[in-house]
Each structure stands twice: as structure tokens, then as C-alpha cells.
Amino acid sequence: MTATQVSGWPLRRIVVAGGGTAGWMAAAAIARTLGPAVELTLVESDDIGTIGVGESTIPPLVAYNRLLGINEAEFMRATQATFKLGIQFDNWRIPGEGYFHSFGSTGTDHWSAGFQHFWLDARQRGLAGSYEEYCLELKAAHAAKFAHLPDDRMNYAYQLDSGLYARFLRKMAEGDGARRVEGRIATVELNGESGNIAALTLDGGMRIEGDVFLDCTGFRALLIEGALHAGFDDWSQYLPCDSAIAAQTSSVGPSVPFTRATAHDAGWQWRIPLQHRTGNGIVYCSGYLDQDAALERFLGALKGERLTEPNVIRFTTGARRKQWHRNCIAIGLSGGFMEPLESTSIHLIQRAVLRFLRMLPLREISERDVAEFNDQQMTDMLQIRDFLILHYKATDRRDSAFWRYCAAMAIPDSLAQKIELFRETGRVFRKNEELFAENSWVQVMLGQGIIPRSWHPIATKLRDEEIARLLDTISRNVDQTIASLPAHADYVASYCCARQTATANAA
Ligand code: FAD
DSSP states (O other): OOGGGOOSOSOOEEEEEOOSHHHHHHHHHHHHHHGGGSEEEEEEOTTTOOOOOOOBOOTHHHHHHHHTTOOHHHHHHHTTOEEEOEEEEESSSSTTOEEEEESSOOSOOBTTBOHHHHHHHHHHTTOOOOGGGGOHHHHHHHTTBOOOOGGGOSOOEEEOOHHHHHHHHHHHHHHTTOEEEESOEEEEEEOTTTOOEEEEEETTSOEEEOSEEEEOOGGGOIIIIIITOOOEEEOTTTSOOOEEEEEEEOOOSSOOSSEEEEEETTEEEEEEEOSSOEEEEEEEOTTTSOHHHHHHHHHHHOOSOBOSOOEEEEOOOEEESOSEETTEEEOGGGGEEOOSTTOOHHHHHHHHHHHHHHTOOSSSOOHHHHHHHHHHHHHHHHHHHHHHHHHHHSOOOOSSHHHHHHHHSOOOHHHHHHHHHHHHHOOOOOOTTOSSOHHHHHHHHHHTTOOOSOOOGGGGGSOHHHHHHHHHHHHHHHHHHHHTSOBHHHHHHHHHOOOOOTTTTOO
16 A cells, blocks of 8 residues: 555644754655655744754765665755765874774674774784774775775765755655745644644744644754653763854865864864865863853864854753653754764654654554654663763863863763773673664774773684784775775765855855
């Protein structure tokens, strides 16, 4: 049965409140998947606008776009996108040192033990180079090279202009039948009996009724919190940064296929190279750095001509206790926010949208679906939260009150177990489709200075010449592939060159 043939479907009116990245990602996916089987309406306010950040992504977005049938080159041209192979972290363990969290795998695993076990053993025998030697994506990023390889052998994501991405998705969604209404939501009307949301009323009196409402109103969380009071878990004791300032600058050189995250004494700064410009921001904890000082530091570190006024953003890290409550699902910042450090927010939007489509209610909303959705979404968020905390906790920095706080702070048991297991045994296990796989954890733990005290005995079975040959073959293969790759900027220019307007989305 196709979507258009579904009959007796009482919950067909889907209302998306908000038209930022979350709203349009949801609308585009729903419209493309369900088409005329639903009445899809999106309300957004031009006066309020969107948050205007969110430009660095992670590899699952490639699959999301494919799922929606999006042509990659067309999408990259429309969003001024570049490729991203990972994140360069500088000054996190100690000032002056850095490491790379790549999207690839490092070396070759044995079924019983990850590559890090063999590398640790070889390192002790003086036969290994740095861990970074054995990863294709990492070395390609450092060499500023990129190409699509057969069998998707190079794992990548995008760096994109979020405003242009929303515009691109809007065109798609409207083409697939979504209706857009412009206006400010003034009130959220509840059904007196069920407690569900019945309608949104806009300034001027227009009323939009619906069966299911997606709250994509950003930090305002007008529906899920403002009307339904779903509650919020505050995680700022673990992730204490609560402020950011963002601005766009002109590019100062050919674009590189990675994002930079450079720590400072009360947080960190990002730099995201797009085709037409660079996105920049400083993230900080206002308890340790005031806004004026943060602004001065931020502006002082900018490279290139500034194209936009600094955009000051305040946030509280944490998650909505119920992501789905009654007939409302929080998607995007309305569902919570945990720091842009590992570019995970857009990914959480994607997960929520796909989950919603998998659990699409037919005759009535099943409380089992709601519980399942909330459990799955919260599991994702808790796992990501732990991974982010790792960057702050596992540091040797003691040069500021902020870093002394981070080094001393209590951490969740789940993260403590992961860190201590790795420290004692070199092992990392991925649970429940966890977003960050073993190699992500290994790269960040090693980069942050956690070196295992022991490792799998299978690595000791290899003779010196065997282990040396193994490592040498891997690194030679990596180098040979990289030698054959074009420069990232050249590849982008030939594959998906966008119109070069430095201020394409500066307004
Ligand atoms: P918004 O963009 O705020 O959109 C809210 C929408 O709701 C707007 O259309 C607004 O007009 C509408 N709205 C609100 N109130 C009303 C009303 N009363 N009536 C009508 N409409 C209304 N994520 C990443 O994945 N990678 C990153 O690199 C990244 N960097 C970030 C950096 C910072 C500093 C911050 C704070 C976030 C970052 N994020 C990042 C998160 C990312 O920006 C968001 O996940 C993404 O932009 C989605 O936002 P949103 O659509 O939920 O909210």
C-alpha cells in the first residue's frame, strides 16, 4: 500500500512549529516520505528568525540526504558546503598540543581486539609511529585533500551554511506539498479534556489546528515546555559552558576539510571553512569569562574580514525530560542542547525525525511508542553527553579556574566506567547503536592523554618483524592513497562549486 492509499487515518494533520534547520529537516523528510497522505503545515516567523549557527556536521547526514533522494553536488552547491573529515582539537590536553578526531577507522582491527591494542604493543617495542599515522581520513585532512573513493572508503560529513540548508530543504518540502505559514505563534491552545495541543494561534488571529505537533521553535520550546511543561534536565555541572558568540568572516585561504576546535582558558573557539566564507565562534563559561572579555578575545582571534555582527547566544546544556509528550515531539534545540563541540545537534534532529517517521501514529498515539521514542532519544543524548564531557574532564590543564573545575568535577558513572576500562585494558565497547564508535573514543581518549596500562595479549603474539610489517603496510597504503588524491579545494571546485558570494547568507 502506498502512502496516498492510507485510509481511516485520523492523525493526518501534522503541524511543524518553527522553520530553522530542525523545522525544515522535519518538514522535508515528512513531505518526501508521506506526500499527500498527510496535511503538513509549517509555521515560522521571519521577525524572530533562526539561531543562525550549526554549520559543522557528522557523517550520518550523508545517509539522511541520500534517504531523501537529495543530489549531493546540487545540495553542496546550494549550501556553499565543503567536505569534513573530522575535527582538529588544539590546546585541550595542554596548551600547545593537538590531536585529530577523524571520521575514519584507524588501522585494521582483529575481531578480538581493536587496532589500538596492536599499536600500543608496537609502541612499547619502539616499532610504531604516532596513532595518527594509520588513518586515511586523518592524514587526508592534514594534507587538505579529498575525493570520493570507491566503496565509500573515505568517511565524511559536510560543513555547510545552515541558513542556505534550511532554504534548500524548504524548496524541497514545498515541492512535496508542505504548506508554509509565516507569522508569530501567540498562543498554544490545549484540548481541555485530553491535555493535548489542539491548535496554534498566530498574531492576527489565524488558527492552525493539528493532530500531531512538532516543536521546532528552538530554545524557546514554546509547545513542549511553554504549553506542556515537559521538564528539563540541566547538565551544566558536567558541561559548564553556557554562552557563545558567532560571526562570519571572509575566507583567508583554500578551504580545508575539517573543523577546528581550539581550547582557551574558559572554553573553546571554532572555525568552520565553507566555500564562500568561514564560520567562527567562541564558546565559554560566563562564570569564568565575562561577555566583554569573550568578545574582545573572539574578535582578536578572527582571521579575514568580518562579514556579520557578533551574534551572542546564551544556553543551558541539558535535555528535555520528555522529548515526546502528549501529541507534541520536540525536535532540535527545543529538545535540548549539549554544546557544539562534536557537531551533534543536527544529528539529533535527524535521529528524532527518522524515529518519528518510524513510530508514526495511525489511529491514536500509543503510549508504548512514546516511551520507546523517549528512551531511544534520551539514550542517544546521554551517550553523546558522556563523549563531550570526556573532552573537558580528561585534561592536564590546570592553568585556569575553569580547567581546574573541569579536571575536578564529578562525572557520570557511565563515563567513569568507559574511561577506567580503557585506562586499565585498552578496551572500548559500543553499546546500543551508539553514535560514536570505538575509534572515536580511542582517538579522543589518547588525544586527551589517557594511555592504557595494558592491552589485549593477542598483540604480544606477533613477532617484532610481523608487527612492524603490519604497521608499515597500513601507513604505506594510507600514504599511497593520499598521494593520489586532489586538493580538497580543487575537488570542491570541480564537483560542486557554488556561486562565490561572500555574503550569501550574511543577513
Ligand atoms: P532555531 O534555528 O532557533 O529555529 C527556531 C524556529 O522557530 C525559527 O524559525 C523561529 O522563527 C521559530 N519560532 C520561534 N518562536 C516562534 C514563534 N513564537 N512563532 C513562530 N515561529 C517561532 N549543531 C550542529 O550540528 N553543528 C554545529 O556546528 C552547531 N553549532 C552550534 C553552535 C552554537 C553556539 C549553538 C547554540 C548551536 C549549534 N548547533 C550546531 C545547533 C544547531 O544550531 C541547531 O541544532 C540547529 O540550528 C537547529 O535549530 P532549531 O531549528 O532547533 O532552532
